[in-house]
Amino acid sequence: MKKISNRTRKIFYWIEVIIVSIIFFLMIASNFLKYNQEFNLNDEKQKIEVIKPKKVVKMDGLKTLYVFDRDEILKKGKMISFFTNRLEVDAYVDGEKIYSCHKVNSKYGETTGNVWNQVIIRNDIMNDVYIYTKYETRINNIKNIHFLIGDKSLTIKTLLEKYFLELMVSIIVIIIGLYICANFAFATVELDQSDGAMYCGIVLVLLGIWAVNESHIVTMFYRNSVARYFTSYLIIMLIPYPLLIFFSKYYNRHNKVVHFVVGIGYILNIIFSLLFQLAGIFELHQSVIVTHMLCLIVIVDLMYTGIITIKQNMRHQRHSIGAVVEIIGLFLSIISIIIIYYFVRFDTYMYAITMIIIVSSIIWGKLAGNRSKLLDEKQRLEYYYNLAEKDVLTGLKNRNSYERWMRERQRKINVAIITYDLNDLKKTNDVFGHLEGDTYIIEAAKIIDKVFNEVGESYRIGGDEFCTIITNKLDMPISKYINTIKLLQEMYNRTEPAIIMNIAIGYAIFDKNIDNSLEDTRDRADAMMYKNKRRLKNKNGPLEVE
Structure with a gap:
């Protein structure tokens, strides 16, 4: 595999830094604009306002009635918009139902899902507008509803502007995850080891897809709530085990008990959750608690690993502040999503995802730095290896490499050895100087390597002595390759x-009948080579080939 140069790796590193910086900026901007727009929807330029019901009536536990003043509606706009999370909605005016959103009965889920409701009001209404909501029996569905009123096109435009960065951040999270997977997959091949970063990338891709699926813009324009519901919970179920593998590889600690429990639970959870959903026994949101329990096991294992890491750092008198911050950040990132899911009245998870990406980016940078050091170290080792194993002048393998191969070679059948000697090299050095002699050696090595580089390995084993060892099955007799060498030699000599x-x-x-070892084979090759060397010197005849 072609090695990546230091310059290329530095370019990749700075690309990573730039991408992370852009992510931070977009996330901060997204959250800032979200808060800013929450409190500035009454701005005259937008012409979209928050409308508050003149009466809110709590009915039989799960039902709520919102009453909106007729005159205020006719004055401010023709459409009431509001976001609901797993709520059934009915809107009435003048005794007529003008809007409804009810659970869809499907084997993939019976839910209203997350919905941007748009209740269009006629100009000729005579009475107040009544909107009824009914909650599904979920722990986290009791959230405040914010009602907006205004023209339909302006409302959609405003919401697109408001949640555009939220969607873009989610998409960029997917891109980052894919980039990490691809980047560290190539690094793993080059380093012949894995630091688990690919699993970090997988988790980010899953989180990004989940965030896109839950984003307000997708909710607004992709009305198939069942498909979004099924996708979200399926993605959530896929996260715990890759997360555990990443932590294990990142901290170089493998707890067999935790891996067994989470691994078995992970597989059974996916299988039975899907079976129960399709059979209509349990909804995915009812079995998601198992996924959260697996995540909690991962968190506990992470904290235990963190404590061990910090103790080891203190024992070896290394600074442990960075490790403490990193582990606490990871802990808060994962636990925040679970807390928001059950207890916090948010209609978006971007706050938790922001924290996750920040911590993941820090880890990403740390892994990238470690990878760069490992690659530099590997290149240095390869450089020293080449000094020990390769001939500096010709680039062929040297005598050390040749002797090591001869010692380690076990199979001798079908091994062919070709030996070479350069005539008149001493004369060249004496008459024309060593620089010209080096040119003679280099050009001869190029010819030998050009002919045999695909079928064997060539070595420079002395000042003017070369050797080629062939272990592959040849497509034609060796004599044909030797004739090719002589042809290239003649072409070179025509350059004067x-x-x-x-x-x-x-x-x-x-030949096992006459050779006790490969050295005997080489002795026979040398005998032929010296015979041909004398012929060339005496000009007594052609080369001898069999």
């Missing part, structure tokens, strides 16, 4: 170099 290139060549194939 300072000294004519003459490569003496010999070869032998291991």
Whole structure:
């Protein structure tokens, strides 16, 4: 695999820094604009106002009646808009039902889901508008409802502007997760090890998809509440185990008991939750408590790992403030979503996701830095390895590499050894200098490597001595390859170099009947090579090949 240069890795690093910075900015801007617009909908330029019911009547526990003044509605707009979370809604005026939102009976879920309700009011109404809501029996569904009134097109435009950054942040979270997965997948291949960052990317992708699915803009324009409901809870069920694997690899700690419990619970939860949902026994939102329990187990394991890590840092007199902040941030990020789900009256989870992304980005930066150090270390090791194993002048493997291969080689059948010697190299050095002699060696090595680089491994085992070892099955006899070398040699000599290139060549194939070892095979190759070397010097005849 082609190695990534230091310059390329630095470019990737700065790209990561820029992306994280953009994410921080968008999240801060998104939350700021959300708060800003919550309290400035009455601005005259927007012409969209918050309308408060003149009467709120709590009925039989789960039902609520909101009464809106007729005159105020006719004065301020023709459409009342409001967001509901798993509520059934009916709107009446002048004894006529003008809007309804009820649970959809489906094997994938019986729920109203999250809905942006738009109640359009006629100009000729005679009485007040009555809006009835009925809660589903869920712990977290009792949330304040904010009613907006205004022209339909302006209302939609305002809501798009208000929640655009929320959607964009969610999409960027998915992109970051995919980028982390791809980036660290390649790094894993290059480093031959995994730091678990890919699982962090997977969790971010899942959270991003979930956030997009729950976003107000998707809720507004994608009306299939059952599909969104099913998708959201399915994604939530997929998160705990990848999260646990990431923590285990990140902190280099594997608790077999926790992995077994979470792993088994993870699989059974997905299987039985889906079966119960499809069979109509339990809704997914009723079995989500199992997913949250698995997440709590992961959190407890994380805190225990954090305590161990901090103690180890203190024992080795290392600063542990960063580790404490990191672990607390992770703990608060995960627990915040569960708390919001059960107890907090928010209509968005972007606050919790913001915290998760901030902490994840810090971890991402830490992993990227560690990865960069590991890659630098690996490149240094490879550099020193090349110094020990490769010939600096020609780039071929050196004698050390050749001797190591000969010691470690077990299988000898079908091994062919070709040896070479450069005629007149000493003469070249004496007459034309060592620089010209080096050129002679380099050009000869290029020819040898060009012919045999796909079928064997070539070595420089002496000043003017080379060797090629072939273990692959050849498509043609070795003599044909040798003839190719002679052809390339003649082509080089036509360029009128300072000294004519003459490569003496010999070869032998291991024969168990006459060779006790591969050294015996090489001795036979050398014998042929020296015989051809004498022929070339004496000009007595052609090269000998079998």
